[in-house]
Amino acid sequence: MSNQIDQLTTNQAGHLEIGGCDTLDLAKEYGTPLVVYDVKSIRDQIHHFQKVFEDNDVDYAVSYASKAFACIAMFQLINQEHGHIDVVSGGELYTAIQAGFPMDHVSFHGNNKSREELEMAVDHQIGVIMLDNFHEIDLLKQVLEERNSHINVMLRVTPGVSAHTHEYDQTGQVDSKFGFDLKSGQARQALDQVLADPRMTMLGIHAHIGSQIFEVKGFEMAATTLVDTLGDWHEEIGYTAKVVNVGGGFGIRYTQADDPIAPEMFVDAIVKAIKKRTHELGLPMPAVWIEPGRSIAGPAGYNLYTVGSRKDVPGIRSYVTVDGGMGDNIRPALYQAKYEAVLAKNPKAPIKETVRVAGKYCESGDILIQKQDLPATQPGDVLAMLATGAYGYAMASNYNRNPRPAVVFVENGHSQVAIKRESFEDLVHLDEPFNLSD
Numbered sequence: 175m176s177n178q179i180d181q182l183t184t185n186q187a188g189h190l191e192i193g194g195c196d197t198l199d200l201a202k203e204y205g206t207p208l209v210v211y212d213v214k215s216i217r218d219q220i221h222h223f224q225k226v227f228e229d230n231d232v233d234y235a236v237s238y239a240s241k242a243f244a245c246i247a248m249f250q251l252i253n254q255e256h257g258h259i260d261v262v263s264g265g266e267l268y269t270a271i272q273a274g275f276p277m278d279h280v281s282f283h284g285n286n287k288s289r290e291e292l293e294m295a296v297d298h299q300i301g302v303i304m305l306d307n308f309h310e311i312d313l314l315k316q317v318l319e320e321r322n323s324h325i326n327v328m329l330r331v332t333p334g335v336s337a338h339t340h341e342y343d344q345t346g347q348v349d350s351k352f353g354f355d356l357k358s359g360q361a362r363q364a365l366d367q368v369l370a371d372p373r374m375t376m377l378g379i380h381a382h383i384g385s386q387i388f389e390v391k392g393f394e395m396a397a398t399t400l401v402d403t404l405g406d407w408h409e410e411i412g413y414t415a416k417v418v419n420v421g422g423g424f425g426i427r428y429t430q431a432d433d434p435i436a437p438e439m440f441v442d443a444i445v446k447a448i449k450k451r452t453h454e455l456g457l458p459m460p461a462v463w464i465e466p467g468r469s470i471a472g473p474a475g476y477n478l479y480t481v482g483s484r485k486d487v488p489g490i491r492s493y494v495t496v497d498g499g500m501g502d503n504i505r506p507a508l509y510q511a512k513y514e515a516v517l518a519k520n521p522k523a524p525i526k527e528t529v530r531v532a533g534k535y536c537e538s539g540d541i542l543i544q545k546q547d548l549p550a551t552q553p554g555d556v557l558a559m560l561a562t563g564a565y566g567y568a569m570a571s572n573y574n575r576n577p578r579p580a581v582v583f584v585e586n587g588h589s590q591v592a593i594k595r596e597s598f599e600d601l602v603h604l605d606e607p608f609n610l611s612d
C-alpha cells in the first residue's frame with residue numbers, strides 16, 4: 175500500500191484538496207483550528223462494510239460507534255447510508271433524537287448506565303440495550319415494570335481475548351471493567367435472569383475486544399468463542415440467538431509505519447469464522463452486527479492548523495507551534511498516538527527539516543507530532559494533520575479555556591458547518607457569578 179501522503183489530492187494550485195475543496199480556502203473561510211470531514215470517505219467505508227456482508231449472504235447491521243465522533247449532521251449522514259449507531263451516553267442518544275435518527279437502529283452501550291439513561295432508552299424504544307452487568311439488569315427491570323414496557327437486549331461478554339493494542343484500548347480480556355465474564359458462569363447467570371423477564375427480548379451476544387487492532391486472529395478467536403457460548407446455551411437451555419455482535423476495533427493507518435489490512439477485510443474474516451463455527455455446531459447462522467467507529471470516522475478527518483511561533487533549540491530540535499493542540503486532539507498526549515501532517519499549500523514539496531509540532535496549550539506534553547518531516551514553514555502556513563477523525567474532536571476539551579474548533583463537512587466541492595466554532599461567550603455560558611459572602 176502506498177503511504178497516505180501519496181494518496182492525498184492536490185488541485186491545480188498544488189494545494190491540498192479534501193472533498194473537492196481547497197484546504198487553504200477552508201482555513202480562510204472557517205478559520206483554524208478546523209476539523210474537516212471528507213463525507214465521501216465516510217460513505218465509502220460504510221459501503222465497503224455492507225458489501226462484505228452482502229457478498230457473504232449474511233444478515234447484518236453496520237452500527238457506527240458514535241463515540242468516535244458524534245453530531246447531528248454525522249448521524250444524519252450515517253442514516254442516509256442505512257447505518258445503525260451505537261451510543262454510550264444519554265448525550266449521544268439525545269443527539270441521535272435531535273438528528274431524527276431512527277430509534278430502532280440505535281444500540282445503547284456502557285458499563286454504568288444511569289436509571290435516567292435507561293428510562294430515556296425505553297421511552298424512545300431504541301433498538302437494543304447492551305446489558306453490561308447485574309446492577310443494570312436490576313435497574314432495567316424496574317424501569318420496564320414502572321413503565322409497563324418492553325425492550326430488546328443483548329449481553330455484552332468478555333471473551334478472554336487480549337488484543338495487541340494500547341492498554342487503554344483493550345476491552346475483551348477477562349480482567350476488564352466491561353461486560354459479563356464467560357468462564358466464571360456470570361454470563362450464563364445473566365442469560366437466565368434476562369430470559370426470566372418477559373419484558374426483555376434477548377437478541378443475542380456481544381463482545382468488543384478493543385480498538386486500533388491490526389491482527390485478524392483476535393477477532394476470529396472472539397467470534398468463535400461467542401458462537402461456542404451460543405452453542406453451550408443452546409445445548410443447556412435451548413436458547414437460540416438472532417444476533418452476534420462482534421463490536422469494532424478495526425485498525426487504521428495513521429502514519430507510514432502503519433500497514434493495516436482494509437477494515438472490511440477484518441469483517442470478512444469474522445463472518446467466515448462465525449459461519450464455520452455455527453455450521454460445525456449445527457446452529458442457525460445469526461445476523462452479524464459490527465460497531466466500527468475509528469475505521470469510519472478516522473481516515474475521513476483532517477485537522478487544519480495555522481503555524482505560529484517557532485523555537486530552535488540549538489543542536490537539539492526545532493519546535494513549530496500551531497494554533498491548536500491537546501484541547502482538540504488529546505490522543506498524542508494520552509496514548510502516545512502518532513500522526514502525520516503536511517503543508518497544505520504544497521503537500522508534496524521537498525522536505526527541508528524534521529521538527530516537533532507543538533500545540534499552544536500550557537503543558538509540556540502538548541506535542542501533536544514528535545518528529546515530522548516538513549518543507550520550510552512560515553508563520554501563517556496551514557498544516558493539515560491526517561486521519562484525525564476518530565476520537566479527536568470527540569475527546570476535545572476547553573483546557574486553558576480555549577474554544578473548541580469548528581467542524582466542517584465537505585463533499586463534491588461543497589462545504590458546510592457541522593459543528594460551529596465555540597466562542598468566548600460559549601465558554602462562560604454556564605458560569606455563575608461568585609455570590610457566597612465571606
Ligand SMILES: Cc1ncc(COP(=O)(O)O)c(C=O)c1O
Pocket residue numbers: 239242260283345382384385386421422423424465466467468469564
Ligand atoms: C462496545 C464498543 N463498540 C465499538 C467501539 C468502537 O471501536 P473502534 O472505534 O475501534 O472501531 C468501541 C470502542 O472501543 C466499543 O467500546
Ligand SMILES: N[C@@H](CCCC[NH3+])C(=O)O
Pocket residue numbers: 241343345385386505509564565
Ligand atoms: N479513545 C480511544 C478509543 C477508545 C475506544 C472506546 N472503547 C482512542 O482514541 O484510541
